[in-house]
Amino acid sequence: MRVSLFATCLVDTMTPSVGMATGRLLQRLGQDVVVPPTQACCGQMHVNTGYRREAVGIVANHVRAFEGAEAIVAPSGSCVASIHHQQAAVARRAGDEALAQAAEELAGRTYELSQFLVDVLGVTDVGAYYPHRVTYHPTCHSLRLLEVGDRPLQLLRAVRGLELVELPGAEQCCGFGGTFAVKNADTSTAMLTDKMANVLSTHAEVCTAGDASCLMHIGGGLSRLRAGTRTVHLAEILASTEEAVTPQQTTTPSVPA
Amino acid sequence: MTATVPPKAPVFLGLPTAPRGVGHLRGTESFPDAARHELRNGQLRANLGHATATIRGKRAGVVAEVPDWEQLRAAGKAIKAATMARLDEHLVSLERQVTARGGTVHWARDANEANAIVTALVQATGTTEVVKVKSMATQEIGLNEALEAVGLDVFETDLAELIVQLGEDSPSHILVPAIHKNRAEIKEIFARTIPGVDPELTDDPRQLAMAARTHLRERFLRARVAVSGANFAVAETGTLSVVESEGNGRMCLTLPQTLITVMGIEKVVPTWTDLEVFLQLLPRSSTGERMNPYTSTWAGVTPGDGPQEFHLVLLDNGRTAVLADEVGREALHCIRCSACLNVCPVYERTGGHAYGSVYPGPIGAILSPQLTGVEDNASLPYASSLCGACYEVCPVAIDIPSILVHLRAEHVEAQQKPTAEALAFRSLARAMSHPWLWHLVQRGARLGRLIARGKPTLPSVFPPPISGWTRSRDLPTPPTRTFVQQWTEEHGK
Numbered sequence: 001m002r003v004s005l006f007a008t009c010l011v012d013t014m015t016p017s018v019g020m021a022t023g024r025l026l027q028r029l030g031q032d033v034v035v036p037p038t039q040a041c042c043g044q045m046h047v048n049t050g051y052r053r054e055a056v057g058i059v060a061n062h063v064r065a066f067e068g069a070e071a072i073v074a075p076s077g078s079c080v081a082s083i084h085h086q087q088a089a090v091a092r093r094a095g096d097e098a099l100a101q102a103a104e105e106l107a108g109r110t111y112e113l114s115q116f117l118v119d120v121l122g123v124t125d126v127g128a129y130y131p132h133r134v135t136y137h138p139t140c141h142s143l144r145l146l147e148v149g150d151r152p153l154q155l156l157r158a159v160r161g162l163e164l165v166e167l168p169g170a171e172q173c174c175g176f177g178g179t180f181a182v183k184n185a186d187t188s189t190a191m192l193t194d195k196m197a198n199v200l201s202t203h204a205e206v207c208t209a210g211d212a213s214c215l216m217h218i219g220g221g222l223s224r225l226r227a228g229t230r231t232v233h234l235a236e237i238l239a240s241t242e243e244a245v246t247p248q249q250t251t252t253p254s255v256p257a
Numbered sequence: 258m259t260a261t262v263p264p265k266a267p268v269f270l271g272l273p274t275a276p277r278g279v280g281h282l283r284g285t286e287s288f289p290d291a292a293r294h295e296l297r298n299g300q301l302r303a304n305l306g307h308a309t310a311t312i313r314g315k316r317a318g319v320v321a322e323v324p325d326w327e328q329l330r331a332a333g334k335a336i337k338a339a340t341m342a343r344l345d346e347h348l349v350s351l352e353r354q355v356t357a358r359g360g361t362v363h364w365a366r367d368a369n370e371a372n373a374i375v376t377a378l379v380q381a382t383g384t385t386e387v388v389k390v391k392s393m394a395t396q397e398i399g400l401n402e403a404l405e406a407v408g409l410d411v412f413e414t415d416l417a418e419l420i421v422q423l424g425e426d427s428p429s430h431i432l433v434p435a436i437h438k439n440r441a442e443i444k445e446i447f448a449r450t451i452p453g454v455d456p457e458l459t460d461d462p463r464q465l466a467m468a469a470r471t472h473l474r475e476r477f478l479r480a481r482v483a484v485s486g487a488n489f490a491v492a493e494t495g496t497l498s499v500v501e502s503e504g505n506g507r508m509c510l511t512l513p514q515t516l517i518t519v520m521g522i523e524k525v526v527p528t529w530t531d532l533e534v535f536l537q538l539l540p541r542s543s544t545g546e547r548m549n550p551y552t553s554t555w556a557g558v559t560p561g562d563g564p565q566e567f568h569l570v571l572l573d574n575g576r577t578a579v580l581a582d583e584v585g586r587e588a589l590h591c592i593r594c595s596a597c598l599n600v601c602p603v604y605e606r607t608g609g610h611a612y613g614s615v616y617p618g619p620i621g622a623i624l625s626p627q628l629t630g631v632e633d634n635a636s637l638p639y640a641s642s643l644c645g646a647c648y649e650v651c652p653v654a655i656d657i658p659s660i661l662v663h664l665r666a667e668h669v670e671a672q673q674k675p676t677a678e679a680l681a682f683r684s685l686a687r688a689m690s691h692p693w694l695w696h697l698v699q700r701g702a703r704l705g706r707l708i709a710r711g712k713p714t715l716p717s718v719f720p721p722p723i724s725g726w727t728r729s730r731d732l733p734t735p736p737t738r739t740f741v742q743q744w745t746e747e748h749g750k
Binding site: 005007009016020039046048141144171172180186187191219 | 289292293302603641642643644645649665666678683685686687688695723726728729732741743
């Protein structure tokens with residue numbers, strides 16, 4: 001299948017390794033991966049901060065960039081949820097029915113990575129090797145808007161060498177929430193602290209999730225505390241093999257068990 | 258020669274919202290500021306964490322037992338939506354039925370009118386004391402303060418509401434107004450404020466309940482006027498309903514000579530059978546009980562049985578303005594179960610006082626700003642990480658996250674002068690709409706590498722608003738190349 005990769009603005013700009021891992025993983029699974037160079041953003045940050053009028057142009061760019069794609073895959077539950085639940089509504093409210101329909105049509109072919117792997121490709125064992133103790137944080141939008149359920153866990157359970165530990169209070173938000181993290185920095189930090197306490201209680205080396213944004217938040221907090229637990233995107237774990245381990249890997253446990 | 262001045266076109270000023278200076282819908286601080294203070298209260302955090310976790314677990318257990326829960330939710334939502342579409346007709350029908358059964362209906366445009374109506378009604382009875390059933394509507398309009406201002410004594414009879422009243426505190430939860438207090442704190446309040454309380458009182462829940470019971474029993478028996486709210490009003494029969502757990506409501510609704518009920522206009526349901534749906538949804542969502550302990554229903558007055566005088570005050574106080582917003586109006590579907598508060602990660606940490614309104618938590622964050630007008634509660638729509646836990650548990654499926662986002666946009670679009678934030682977002686939107694500009698912005702982000710000076714994270718030296726992030730979280734140093742650049746270099750276009 002010809003798969004168009006939507007990296008998301010955050011991954012493209014800040015964590016390109018997540019995009020590279022997603023692309024390589026899909027290639028390894030036999031997909032023909034293309035990266036439309038005019039892609040930018042899904043518009044979610046604007047919509048969620050109150051700039052829905054301004055988001056119309058962003059949606060239009062997204063639709064143009066991915067026009068004609070057979071399938072679109074993004075390593076983000078949140079951005080895919082925005083494509084599914086917000087883009088058409090934003091265009092429609094602005095009176096652009098043609099754009100709304102184009103966005104809806106594109107959304108029908110847009111998948112979050114774990115959904116694409118499990119539902120479309122029908123694989124749970126992607127042939128990955130990742131010899132680390134890992135805990136999984138289900139990000140809010142993949143959990144509640146996309147309802148990815150246990151797909152990421154199915155994928156992680158099939159990874160060779162990976163020891164999966166359950167995260168207590170997993171379904172509670174990490175406190176990121178886009179501009180919420182800045183506008184309500186204190187409340188966001190309080191939520192993050194409780195999330196980090198749960199992550200650290202697992203003695204996992206790595207906390208993973210399907211959203212680079214939430215991971216940047218949790219990871220930023222852990223890094224500030226000089227905790228050894230790192231945040232690694234699900235795509236990076238699934239892309240790891242015996243032959244090609246990601247450079248971020250070490251085997252030193254962050255918190256001695 | 259005199260020119261004829263063309264008549265000015267009438268300007269629609271919008272529907273009236275809840276007036277300022279009365280009631281409890283507006284806080285004195287913005288949410289982030291109020292939250293900052295509350296977050297430092299370790300006792301509050303412990304009390305709330307414990308209480309919300311307990312009630313969350315109970316709710317999840319009893320909801321899971323109901324095989325048709327999703328259909329019930331859908332039915333609740335559908336009934337509310339249909340009712341709101343013809344609210345005027347249902348209210349007139351309710352008035353007709355209540356009047357036919359010997360009650361009197363009063364229409365109150367806002368908090369001031371409602372307070373004046375109730376005050377005059379109480380004064381006309383010649384009593385100096387009023388017992389109250391827990392009611393959000395009367396909290397909303399500040400009725401207690403209005404009655405006390407004319408020298409009346411007002412007694413809250415709900416246990417938690419009594420704790421709040423005796424402690425000269427304010428409620429912090431819709432269902433459990435004293436959720437922020439633990440047993441030891443409640444014992445201290447009772448020992449200090451209840452006249453003649455047993456000096457041996459401990460923090461045993463049964464002892465605390467018995468102390469309140471003794472204190473209240475005397476008031477119930479001598480009260481001549483009671484004031485209540487209403488959970489539901491049935492238009493076709495003129496029936497009012499109050500749903501409670503302690504029996505205090507039943508005492509207030511049956512013993513006094515005069516009963517005055519203050520009800521938000523959105524509480525009406527068309528038919529008696531509609532109650533079937535809500536009386537299943539409400540107890541499981543709110544207290545985590547399968548069935549509600551005390552469900553009182555009454556229609557007008559019955560000679561020789563119960564109150565002989567019944568007044569129903571129908572309160573607008575901004576509700577019609579909410580109804581006019583086709584996205585926001587769903588907030589009027591709320592049945593005040595508070596399930597959304599109990600699952601909200603923001604509420605669990607800040608508590609209810611940070612919201613500055615009697616309606617805290619996710620539902621408060623969409624209801625309060627709409628009742629007052631968004632600009633009077635502009636920080637509330639942002640008091641959410643949009644995690645969606647509220648929508649998931651709402652028994653009438655109110656899409657709270659979408660309404661929060663809608664109200665944020667209403668706030669942004671109401672600004673007359675462009676703010677710094679708006680300028681930044683507009684510039685960024687322009688860039689994200691044009692790939693060549695976007696690539697320029699991405700290249701600009703790489704300047705962060707200069708500040709990082711070879712370190713993997715940026716130093717926390719940024720001015721606001723970025724400092725909001727960097728005060729507690731590291732920011733990674735931007736990479737040398739974007740993903741699209743890297744991929745294109747490796748794989749070609």
